[in-house]
Amino acid sequence: MSIHIEAKKGDIAETILLPGDPLRAKWIAETYLEETFCFNKIRNMFGYTGLYQGKPISVMGTGMGVPSISIYAHELITEYDVKNLIRVGSAGSYQKDIKLRDIVFAMAASSNSGLNTLRFNGADYAPTASFKLFQKALDIAKSKNIAIKAGNVLTSDEFYADNFESYKKWSEFGVLCVEMESAGLYTIAAKHQVEALSILTISDSLISGEHTTSKERETSFKDMIEIALELT
Ligand SMILES: O=P(O)(O)O[C@H]1O[C@H](CO)[C@@H](O)[C@H]1O
Numbered sequence: 001m002s003i004h005i006e007a008k009k010g011d012i013a014e015t016i017l018l019p020g021d022p023l024r025a026k027w028i029a030e031t032y033l034e035e036t037f038c039f040n041k042i043r044n045m046f047g048y049t050g051l052y053q054g055k056p057i058s059v060m061g062t063g064m065g066v067p068s069i070s071i072y073a074h075e076l077i078t079e080y081d082v083k084n085l086i087r088v089g090s091a092g093s094y095q096k097d098i099k100l101r102d103i104v105f106a107m108a109a110s111s112n113s114g115l116n117t118l119r120f121n122g123a124d125y126a127p128t129a130s131f132k133l134f135q136k137a138l139d140i141a142k143s144k145n146i147a148i149k150a151g152n153v154l155t156s157d158e159f160y161a162d163n164f165e166s167y168k169k170w171s172e173f174g175v176l177c178v179e180m181e182s183a184g185l186y187t188i189a190a191k192h193q194v195e196a197l198s199i200l201t202i203s204d205s206l207i208s209g210e211h212t213t214s215k216e217r218e219t220s221f222k223d224m225i226e227i228a229l230e231l232t
Protein backbone atom coordinates (compact mmCIF):
# COMPACT_ATOMS: atom_id res chain seq x y z
CA MET A 1 0.00 0.00 0.00
CA SER A 2 1.27 3.47 -0.91
CA ILE A 3 -0.10 6.82 0.23
CA HIS A 4 -2.60 7.15 -2.62
CA ILE A 5 -3.03 3.52 -3.77
CA GLU A 6 -4.33 0.76 -1.51
CA ALA A 7 -3.34 -2.20 -3.74
CA LYS A 8 -1.21 -5.01 -2.36
CA LYS A 9 2.17 -5.78 -3.98
CA GLY A 10 1.51 -7.92 -7.05
CA ASP A 11 -2.05 -6.58 -7.56
CA ILE A 12 -1.00 -4.24 -10.39
CA ALA A 13 0.20 -5.52 -13.78
CA GLU A 14 3.47 -4.39 -15.45
CA THR A 15 1.40 -2.52 -18.04
CA ILE A 16 -1.22 0.02 -17.03
CA LEU A 17 -3.63 2.23 -18.98
CA LEU A 18 -4.05 5.68 -17.43
CA PRO A 19 -7.09 7.79 -18.33
CA GLY A 20 -7.49 11.07 -16.43
CA ASP A 21 -11.11 10.16 -15.63
CA PRO A 22 -11.53 7.34 -13.06
CA LEU A 23 -14.94 6.54 -14.58
CA ARG A 24 -13.24 5.97 -17.95
CA ALA A 25 -10.98 3.51 -16.10
CA LYS A 26 -14.07 1.72 -14.73
CA TRP A 27 -15.67 1.63 -18.18
CA ILE A 28 -12.49 0.20 -19.76
CA ALA A 29 -12.25 -2.50 -17.07
CA GLU A 30 -15.94 -3.45 -17.37
CA THR A 31 -15.93 -3.40 -21.18
CA TYR A 32 -12.65 -5.09 -22.06
CA LEU A 33 -11.19 -7.06 -19.14
CA GLU A 34 -11.99 -10.50 -17.71
CA GLU A 35 -11.47 -11.82 -14.17
CA THR A 36 -11.31 -8.17 -13.12
CA PHE A 37 -10.81 -6.89 -9.57
CA CYS A 38 -10.68 -3.37 -8.18
CA PHE A 39 -7.36 -2.55 -6.47
CA ASN A 40 -7.94 1.09 -5.59
CA LYS A 41 -10.77 3.25 -4.32
CA ILE A 42 -8.74 5.83 -2.38
CA ARG A 43 -10.07 9.27 -3.42
CA ASN A 44 -12.37 7.40 -5.86
CA MET A 45 -9.37 7.09 -8.18
CA PHE A 46 -10.58 3.69 -9.35
CA GLY A 47 -7.95 1.12 -10.38
CA TYR A 48 -8.57 -2.36 -11.80
CA THR A 49 -6.55 -5.37 -12.90
CA GLY A 50 -7.85 -8.06 -15.23
CA LEU A 51 -6.99 -10.11 -18.30
CA TYR A 52 -7.06 -8.83 -21.87
CA GLN A 53 -6.78 -11.67 -24.38
CA GLY A 54 -5.38 -13.78 -21.53
CA LYS A 55 -2.68 -11.28 -20.49
CA PRO A 56 -2.74 -9.29 -17.23
CA ILE A 57 -3.26 -5.55 -17.59
CA SER A 58 -4.29 -2.76 -15.22
CA VAL A 59 -6.18 0.48 -15.70
CA MET A 60 -6.48 3.40 -13.29
CA GLY A 61 -7.53 7.06 -13.31
CA THR A 62 -4.87 9.72 -12.76
CA GLY A 63 -6.97 12.83 -12.13
CA MET A 64 -6.30 16.04 -14.01
CA GLY A 65 -3.00 17.88 -14.32
CA VAL A 66 0.73 17.27 -13.99
CA PRO A 67 0.89 17.16 -10.15
CA SER A 68 -1.87 14.53 -9.98
CA ILE A 69 -0.48 12.18 -12.66
CA SER A 70 3.05 12.66 -11.25
CA ILE A 71 1.96 11.32 -7.85
CA TYR A 72 0.26 8.24 -9.32
CA ALA A 73 3.05 7.51 -11.82
CA HIS A 74 5.67 7.79 -9.05
CA GLU A 75 3.84 5.37 -6.74
CA LEU A 76 2.96 2.91 -9.54
CA ILE A 77 6.62 2.70 -10.59
CA THR A 78 8.41 2.82 -7.24
CA GLU A 79 5.94 0.84 -5.07
CA TYR A 80 4.31 -1.49 -7.61
CA ASP A 81 7.05 -2.06 -10.24
CA VAL A 82 4.93 -0.90 -13.17
CA LYS A 83 7.02 -0.80 -16.37
CA ASN A 84 4.70 0.44 -19.15
CA LEU A 85 2.48 3.46 -18.48
CA ILE A 86 0.05 4.31 -21.26
CA ARG A 87 -2.07 7.43 -20.95
CA VAL A 88 -5.42 7.24 -22.78
CA GLY A 89 -6.64 10.81 -22.66
CA SER A 90 -8.79 13.44 -24.30
CA ALA A 91 -7.34 16.57 -25.93
CA GLY A 92 -8.29 19.80 -27.68
CA SER A 93 -7.18 20.25 -31.30
CA TYR A 94 -4.86 23.14 -32.20
CA GLN A 95 -4.79 22.37 -35.96
CA LYS A 96 -7.37 22.69 -38.74
CA ASP A 97 -6.73 19.20 -40.06
CA ILE A 98 -7.04 17.52 -36.65
CA LYS A 99 -10.73 16.82 -36.20
CA LEU A 100 -13.01 15.59 -33.42
CA ARG A 101 -12.30 11.91 -32.57
CA ASP A 102 -8.93 11.85 -34.41
CA ILE A 103 -6.19 9.98 -32.53
CA VAL A 104 -2.88 11.64 -31.69
CA PHE A 105 0.25 9.88 -30.41
CA ALA A 106 2.23 12.39 -28.31
CA MET A 107 5.84 12.04 -29.50
CA ALA A 108 6.82 14.90 -27.20
CA ALA A 109 5.04 17.11 -24.70
CA SER A 110 5.79 20.81 -24.51
CA SER A 111 4.48 22.42 -21.35
CA ASN A 112 3.73 25.57 -19.41
CA SER A 113 3.78 23.58 -16.15
CA GLY A 114 6.10 24.87 -13.46
CA LEU A 115 7.17 21.38 -12.35
CA ASN A 116 10.04 20.84 -14.77
CA THR A 117 11.19 24.47 -14.53
CA LEU A 118 11.54 23.79 -10.80
CA ARG A 119 13.17 20.40 -11.32
CA PHE A 120 15.77 21.66 -13.85
CA ASN A 121 16.45 25.06 -12.23
CA GLY A 122 14.85 27.07 -15.04
CA ALA A 123 16.41 25.08 -17.92
CA ASP A 124 14.23 23.36 -20.56
CA TYR A 125 13.71 19.60 -20.56
CA ALA A 126 12.00 17.85 -23.49
CA PRO A 127 9.70 15.08 -22.21
CA THR A 128 9.39 12.43 -24.93
CA ALA A 129 7.50 9.20 -25.54
CA SER A 130 9.05 5.75 -25.24
CA PHE A 131 10.32 4.88 -28.73
CA LYS A 132 9.55 1.21 -28.09
CA LEU A 133 5.88 1.82 -27.19
CA PHE A 134 5.50 4.45 -29.90
CA GLN A 135 6.73 2.12 -32.63
CA LYS A 136 4.58 -0.75 -31.36
CA ALA A 137 1.49 1.47 -31.17
CA LEU A 138 2.07 2.60 -34.77
CA ASP A 139 2.21 -1.02 -35.91
CA ILE A 140 -1.00 -1.85 -34.04
CA ALA A 141 -2.83 1.16 -35.50
CA LYS A 142 -1.67 0.19 -39.00
CA SER A 143 -2.80 -3.41 -38.57
CA LYS A 144 -6.25 -2.19 -37.43
CA ASN A 145 -6.51 0.38 -40.25
CA ILE A 146 -6.85 3.20 -37.71
CA ALA A 147 -5.45 6.50 -38.97
CA ILE A 148 -3.36 8.37 -36.41
CA LYS A 149 -1.50 11.66 -36.18
CA ALA A 150 1.74 12.01 -34.22
CA GLY A 151 3.82 14.93 -33.00
CA ASN A 152 4.32 17.51 -30.30
CA VAL A 153 1.44 18.21 -27.90
CA LEU A 154 1.02 20.85 -25.20
CA THR A 155 0.61 19.79 -21.58
CA SER A 156 -1.06 22.80 -20.01
CA ASP A 157 -1.66 23.70 -16.38
CA GLU A 158 -4.86 25.49 -17.33
CA PHE A 159 -8.01 24.24 -19.02
CA TYR A 160 -9.62 27.69 -19.19
CA ALA A 161 -6.95 30.08 -20.49
CA ASP A 162 -7.33 33.77 -19.56
CA ASN A 163 -6.50 34.63 -23.14
CA PHE A 164 -8.24 32.18 -25.49
CA GLU A 165 -6.06 33.34 -28.41
CA SER A 166 -2.86 32.21 -26.64
CA TYR A 167 -3.19 28.76 -28.24
CA LYS A 168 -2.28 30.28 -31.63
CA LYS A 169 1.43 30.58 -30.77
CA TRP A 170 1.63 26.82 -30.05
CA SER A 171 -0.40 26.10 -33.15
CA GLU A 172 1.98 28.17 -35.36
CA PHE A 173 4.90 26.11 -34.05
CA GLY A 174 3.23 22.85 -35.03
CA VAL A 175 1.82 21.69 -31.69
CA LEU A 176 -1.07 19.36 -32.53
CA CYS A 177 -3.33 19.56 -29.48
CA VAL A 178 -3.59 20.40 -25.78
CA GLU A 179 -4.09 18.20 -22.73
CA MET A 180 -2.89 18.33 -19.14
CA GLU A 181 -0.72 15.32 -18.12
CA SER A 182 1.71 13.92 -20.73
CA ALA A 183 4.75 16.06 -19.84
CA GLY A 184 4.46 14.92 -16.21
CA LEU A 185 4.05 11.27 -17.17
CA TYR A 186 7.00 11.26 -19.61
CA THR A 187 9.27 13.00 -17.10
CA ILE A 188 8.53 10.61 -14.23
CA ALA A 189 8.89 7.58 -16.54
CA ALA A 190 12.26 8.88 -17.81
CA LYS A 191 13.49 9.48 -14.26
CA HIS A 192 12.79 5.84 -13.37
CA GLN A 193 13.83 4.40 -16.77
CA VAL A 194 10.47 2.85 -17.63
CA GLU A 195 8.31 3.22 -20.75
CA ALA A 196 5.49 5.74 -21.26
CA LEU A 197 3.25 6.75 -24.15
CA SER A 198 0.27 9.11 -24.38
CA ILE A 199 -2.45 8.21 -26.83
CA LEU A 200 -5.03 10.97 -27.11
CA THR A 201 -8.46 11.31 -28.72
CA ILE A 202 -9.57 14.75 -29.84
CA SER A 203 -12.59 15.69 -27.71
CA ASP A 204 -12.70 19.42 -28.60
CA SER A 205 -11.45 21.70 -31.32
CA LEU A 206 -10.21 25.16 -30.43
CA ILE A 207 -10.37 25.89 -34.16
CA SER A 208 -13.98 24.90 -34.88
CA GLY A 209 -15.43 25.16 -31.36
CA GLU A 210 -16.93 21.65 -31.63
CA HIS A 211 -16.84 19.37 -28.60
CA THR A 212 -17.94 15.95 -27.34
CA THR A 213 -20.06 15.40 -24.21
CA SER A 214 -18.75 14.17 -20.82
CA LYS A 215 -20.46 10.81 -21.39
CA GLU A 216 -18.78 10.42 -24.79
CA ARG A 217 -15.38 11.18 -23.18
CA GLU A 218 -16.11 8.51 -20.56
CA THR A 219 -17.30 5.70 -22.80
CA SER A 220 -16.77 6.15 -26.53
CA PHE A 221 -13.08 6.52 -27.33
CA LYS A 222 -12.78 2.89 -28.40
CA ASP A 223 -10.07 3.01 -31.10
CA MET A 224 -7.56 4.67 -28.75
CA ILE A 225 -8.31 2.16 -26.00
CA GLU A 226 -8.06 -0.85 -28.28
CA ILE A 227 -4.64 0.28 -29.53
CA ALA A 228 -3.49 0.78 -25.93
CA LEU A 229 -4.80 -2.61 -24.76
CA GLU A 230 -2.86 -4.40 -27.49
CA LEU A 231 0.40 -2.88 -26.22
CA THR A 232 0.46 -5.52 -23.42
O1 LIG B 1 -9.73 13.05 -20.49
P1 LIG B 1 -8.49 13.15 -19.66
O2 LIG B 1 -7.65 11.93 -19.73
O3 LIG B 1 -8.78 13.55 -18.22
O4 LIG B 1 -7.59 14.33 -20.31
C1 LIG B 1 -7.99 15.68 -20.51
O5 LIG B 1 -9.24 16.02 -19.94
C2 LIG B 1 -9.07 16.78 -18.72
C3 LIG B 1 -9.70 18.13 -18.91
O6 LIG B 1 -11.04 18.01 -19.22
C4 LIG B 1 -7.56 16.86 -18.49
O7 LIG B 1 -7.18 15.82 -17.62
C5 LIG B 1 -7.02 16.67 -19.89
O8 LIG B 1 -5.70 16.22 -19.99
Ligand SMILES: O=c1cc[nH]c(=O)[nH]1
Pocket residue numbers: 090091092093159178179180203204
Ligand atom coordinates in the same frame (compact mmCIF):
# COMPACT_ATOMS: atom_id res chain seq x y z
O1 LIG C 1 -6.89 19.73 -21.65
C1 LIG C 1 -7.78 19.65 -22.49
C2 LIG C 1 -8.45 18.44 -22.78
C3 LIG C 1 -9.42 18.41 -23.71
N1 LIG C 1 -9.72 19.55 -24.35
C4 LIG C 1 -9.10 20.71 -24.09
O2 LIG C 1 -9.41 21.74 -24.69
N2 LIG C 1 -8.14 20.73 -23.18
